[in-house]
Amino acid sequence: MSEMFFDGWDSLIRTLVVGFLGYCVLVIFLRISGKRTLSKMNAFDWVVTVALGSTLATVLLSREVSLAQGSLALALLIGLQYSVTWSSVRFHWFRSAIVAEPSLVLYQGQYLKETMFRERVTKEDVMSAIRAAGKATVDDVGAVILSTDGSFSVIDKGSENNLSKQNLKRQTGDF
Template identity: 60%
Template sequence: MLFSGWDNLLRTLVVGVLAYIVLIMFLRVSGKRTLSKMNAFDLIVTVALGSTLATVLLAKEVALAEGILAFALLIGLQFTVTWSSVRVRWVRRLATGEPMMLLYGGEFLPEALMKSRVTKDEVRAATRSAGVDSLEKVLAVVLETDGSFSVVRSSEDGNGSSLVGVSGPHKSPESAER
């Protein structure tokens, strides 16, 4: 079917504009965290919001009010989980996971590579992207909770404190905090 009538087009136009405006307002009110760099939990919420918007736009059986409630529910749940994850460690671990050290002191950590399903070549690529020409110049490479790699260069005056909270073999003055 190529065309089912002007009423359907008008409904899609009106509901689409209103749903879009409401979604933008909800996202602005919920804060920057809702639109931040994504970990798996944030990605799921983003996909669910997009799916909800598409359903509200195209499914005649779903009223705009139901779509608005679904937006509010998803954003409210995301806010609740992120608020809790800032305050409760087990919620943070459940929602976002933990960063994983893949290389330390220029040496690959084979068990961590296997567990994270990352190859040595991917770690080398991350170090090249960071402008490092030798693994011996790298204190650590960390797979972050959002899937990105962080490359921490070795330095004589650094103490490795940025690695606190990262799963791995490092020993820094703050490792007792873990």
């Protein structure tokens, strides 16, 4: 029972040393790989961010995983993320397979129910985004777009007239 609360100084010292070194390795890898590695532009970016944290935690707390193994795992995740983002910038077909398209869920006061159903978005979700943008009702906004990262973009009334299926990607910052 006492091991549940304290199992010796060796494990604490290991956690301190491996934690410090693992953190340093992760920071160095992230600096080398660039800012894009930790962005949350889409679901894949989010998954990599979570996986990096999980990998570091495993290295810190599991005696079965060495610092070298953990460092390799971190490098592998960052390398794969780099490869995916590099490819998605250069090959449109690859980006289309990886990243979802933005979806117009409200336009000129009308909920687009088929899109909302397909994207699993409720009227309450849309209203929450509208209120977060400082508006009171659907009549106060021109459009609401579900962006590729899962966040909502609220377009001011009057600006929605420039919004069409052809320039939806451009309006939402998704090229």
